[in-house]
Amino acid sequence: MGVSGPQAQGCQNVHLKKEFFLRNQSRARSETFINLREVSNKIRLPPGEYLIVPSTFEPHKESDFVLRVFTEKQSDTEELDEEITxxxxxxxxxxxxxxxxxxxxxxxxxxxxxxxxxxxxxxxxxxxxxxxxxxxxxxxxxxxxxxxxxxxxxxxxxxxxxxxxxxxxxxxxxxxxxxxxxxxxxxxxxxxxxxxxxxxxxxxxxxxxxxxxxxxxxxxxxxxxxxxxxxxxxxxxxxxxxxxxxx
Incomplete structure (x- = not known):
């Protein structure tokens, strides 16, 4: 499962579209995009708001996943999502x-x-x-x-x-x-x-x-x-x- 993390300031309560990823370069990626059961990576980032994007190895495939994030400093996480309207x-x-x-x-x-x-x-x-x-x-x-x-x-x-x-x-x-x-x-x-x-x-x-x-x-x-x-x-x-x- 590959992971990328473009910086995402002020993007709460919204489902980000394709255009966001075309305009914003990733700040970090998993070292090797490979079809493994578990993928981990250690990265150093300046303080800010970041979006973590899990993905399946093959496109258009459904899969369950567990995402664990360990940080040296206190941090908060939340799921980016739309309000139903x-x-x-x-x-x-x-x-x-x-x-x-x-x-x-x-x-x-x-x-x-x-x-x-x-x-x-x-x-x-x-x-x-x-x-x-x-x-x-x-x-x-x-x-x-x-x-x-x-x-x-x-x-x-x-x-x-x-x-x-x-x-x-x-x-x-x-x-x-x-x-x-x-x-x-x-x-x-x-x-x-x-x-x-x-x-x-x-x-x-x-x-x-x-x-x-x-x-x-x-x-x-x-x-x-x-x-x-x-x-x-x-x-x-x-x-x-x-x-x-x-x-």
Whole structure:
């Protein structure tokens, strides 16, 4: 396990991003970056605030670790972490008159005579649309995921989406698609755990380390990649939970 320690003045209560490490040179590193069960090092540093960064030998691997720090002078340590917050944008206030004719015509074709979209119809629509985006990796939306979307948007308790409700959901998914593409830095079609954290923050959610680990464990695949449908499902869950907390 390698360790580096750039000086980090005044960085409490924040999860440091990649840009911090690009701008700040390490003050010390483990002497040999090697795949061993235990890595130790003795270094001399001037008084100050420092950040210790443990890492696995191979990238994108999860591992438990124990970090012990022995100092000749009295020192204090704490974990750098975010406070859990959600910046939820105000719900769009639109009426049926605000929906343009092309979207209305599309909705009529999709919804049928009852002019409402059921969970089955929503799943068919989303999976049909997402397969057209060849740059995205996805297993498709599940019935459970679509139920969660309808529960988030269903204001009249019909368990279906009317025209306005579907328009608002459609706008959300388009916005989340833009965020996903902007943070898929390697254009892999999925997001790494780091990219996922940045994407969630861009969507308005700051999570602490423990909650972020839970999210990745829930929505990532065996290689810790998050595809688009799981990204959307995660945002739907987070928005629903934070909305209830703010009531």
């Amino acid at each position: 959600a910046d939820l944008t105000d719900e769009e206030e639109i009426s049926e008159d605000d929906v343009d004719s092309s979207f209305r015509n599309m909705f009529q074709q999709l919804a049928g005579e009852d002019m409402e979209i059921s969970v089955f119809e929503l799943r068919t629509i989303l999976n049909r649309v997402i397969t057209r985006h060849k740059d995205l990796k996805t297993d498709g939306f599940s019935m459970d995921s679509c139920r969660n979307m309808i529960n988030l948007m269903d204001k009249d308790g019909s368990a279906r989406l009317g025209l306005v409700e579907f328009q608002i959901l459609w706008n959300k998914i388009r916005s989340w698609l833009t965020i996903f593409r902007n943070h898929d830095l390697d254009s892999s079609g999925t997001m790494s755990s780091y990219e996922m954290r940045m994407a969630l923050e861009s969507a308005g959610f700051k999570l602490n380390n423990k909650l972020h680990q839970v999210v990745v464990a829930r929505y990532a695949d065996a290689d810790l990649g998050v595809d688009f449908d799981n990204f959307v499902c995660c945002l739907v869950k987070l928005e629903a939970m934070f909305s209830k907390c703010q009531l």
